[in-house]
Amino acid sequence: MRFTGKTVLVTGAGTGFGAELAVRAATEGADVAVHYRGSRAGAERTAARVEELGRKAFLVQADISEHAQIRRMADEVWSHFGRVDVAVNNVGDVARDQMSWRDLTEESVDHVLAVDIKGTLLCTHEFGDRMLAQGGGAIVNIGSTVVARGSARAPQYAAAKAGIIGLTKSYAHAFAPTVRVNVFAPGFIETEATLGREDWRTGRAEKLRDATPMGRIPKPEELAGAALFLATEDAGHITGGFLVADGGYTMLGA
Numbered sequence: 001m002r003f004t005g006k007t008v009l010v011t012g013a014g015t016g017f018g019a020e021l022a023v024r025a026a027t028e029g030a031d032v033a034v035h036y037r038g039s040r041a042g043a044e045r046t047a048a049r050v051e052e053l054g055r056k057a058f059l060v061q062a063d064i065s066e067h068a069q070i071r072r073m074a075d076e077v078w079s080h081f082g083r084v085d086v087a088v089n090n091v092g093d094v095a096r097d098q099m100s101w102r103d104l105t106e107e108s109v110d111h112v113l114a115v116d117i118k119g120t121l122l123c124t125h126e127f128g129d130r131m132l133a134q135g136g137g138a139i140v141n142i143g144s145t146v147v148a149r150g151s152a153r154a155p156q157y158a159a160a161k162a163g164i165i166g167l168t169k170s171y172a173h174a175f176a177p178t179v180r181v182n183v184f185a186p187g188f189i190e191t192e193a194t195l196g197r198e199d200w201r202t203g204r205a206e207k208l209r210d211a212t213p214m215g216r217i218p219k220p221e222e223l224a225g226a227a228l229f230l231a232t233e234d235a236g237h238i239t240g241g242f243l244v245a246d247g248g249y250t251m252l253g254a
Contacts, residue, residue: 001028001029002028002029002228002232002233002234003025003028003029003030003085003086003228003231003232004028004029004030005029006029006030006031006085006086007030007031007032007033007081007082007083007084007085007086008022008025008030008031008032008033008084008085008086008087008088008228008231009032009033009035009077009084009086009087009088009127010022010025010032010033010034010035010087010088010090011035011064011087011088011089011090011091011123012035012036012037012090012091012092013032013034013035013036013043013046013090014034014036014039014040014041014042014043014045014046015039015042015191015192015193016189016191016192016193016220017090017142017186017189017191017220017223017224018035018046018088018090018091019042019045019046019049019220020220020221020223020224021088021090021224021227021228022034022046022049022050022057023046023049023050023053023221023224024221024224024225024228025086025228026049026050026053026055026057027053028228029055030055030085030086031050031055031056031057031058031081032047032050032055032056032057032058033057033058033060033077033080033081033084034046034047034050034057034058034059034060035060035061035062035073035091036059036060036061037061037062037063037064037091040059040061043059043061044059047059058076058077058080058081060073060076060077061073064091064115064119064120064122064123065111065114065115065118065119067122067126070119070122070123070126071126074126074127074130078130083134084127084130084131084134084137085136085137085138085231086137086138086139086140086228086231087123087124087127087131087137087138087139087140088139088140088142088227088228088231089119089120089123089124089127089139089140089141089142090142091115091119091120091123092115092116092120092142092144092160092161093111093112093115093116093157093160094112094154094157095108095112095153095154095156095157099153099199100152100153101152101153101154101155104154104155104156108154108156109156112154112156112157112160113156113159113160113163115160116157116160116161116163116164117160117163117164117167120141120164120167121167124139124141124167124168124171124181125171127139128171128174128175128179128181131175131178131179132175132178132179135178136178136179137178137179137180138179138180138181138182138230138231138235139171139179139180139181139182139231140182140183140184140227140228140230140231141164141167141168141181141182141183141184142164142183142184142185142186142227143161143164143165143168143183143184143185143242144157144161144185144186144187145185145186145187145244145246145249145250146158146161147161147162147165147185148250149250153199164183165183165242168181168182168183168240168242169240172239172240173240175239176239177239180230180231180235180236180238180239181239181240182230182235182238182239182240182241182242182243183241183242183243184226184227184230184243184245185242185243185244185245185246186218186223186227186245186246187212187217187244187245187246187247187249187250188208188217188246188249189217189218189219189220189223190217190218190219190220191219191220205217208249211249212246212247212248212249213247213248213249213251214247214248215247216247217247218247223245226243226245227243227245229243230243
């Protein structure tokens with residue numbers, strides 16, 4: 001029960017990893033602000049799971065590529081709960097439908113950078129500013145181990161996730177010691193979206209499992225607790241950090 005009496009905001013909590021982050025936070029005692037952009041039905045399912053655990057859920061919609069919508073979202077969440085102790089910036093675009101660098105388009109580059117870098121930066125900026133005013137808080141930005149290996153499939157995704165490290169360290173310095181900001185970096189996760197990818201269905205999943213020392217690709221609920229660790233009191237002296245959870249995939253010599 002690491003979040004008893006606390007409020008946690010999770011962006012992109014209607015599906016996938018975001019939904020499991022929201023539910024895990026509720027399992028550990030938190031009331032949860034469930035953000036979504038277009039998947040209201042998914043957000044409602046997440047909220048129902050939170051409430052089944054005896055916790056409060058609040059739905060909020062916003063396109064995080066626009067600062068005005070982020071401000072409005074923050075206004076709504078802070079007004080509803082009075083404070084936010086933890087914010088998890090989970091929203092990100094991996095250019096999932098792009099199977100090769102040759103398929104890159106300027107539209108995709110603009111969208112991925114707008115969501116992954118601009119959106120994460122502005123959410124960190126807005127939430128952190130309010131946490132400073134309330135006297136404390138923790139922010140977890142969801143990154144990726146793609147920064148270590150790059151992505152021949154989608155270079156814009158690797159570039160965006162690398163940018164998250166820079167913005168996280170910048171705000172960790174700016175907000176210290178009152179608000180901590182860290183990056184949680186998973187490897188591949190078997191979300192429904194990943195399982196539906198063309199390359200995943202045609203042999204890549206098996207290759208990745210073979211190349212992973214732990215021998216498997218985790219489901220999102222298996223990683224939610226590790227990500228939320230960065231927002232707990234046990235991580236109280238960690239800021240500007242980069243926590244990897246990829247089963248050893250990027251380990252030298254693996």
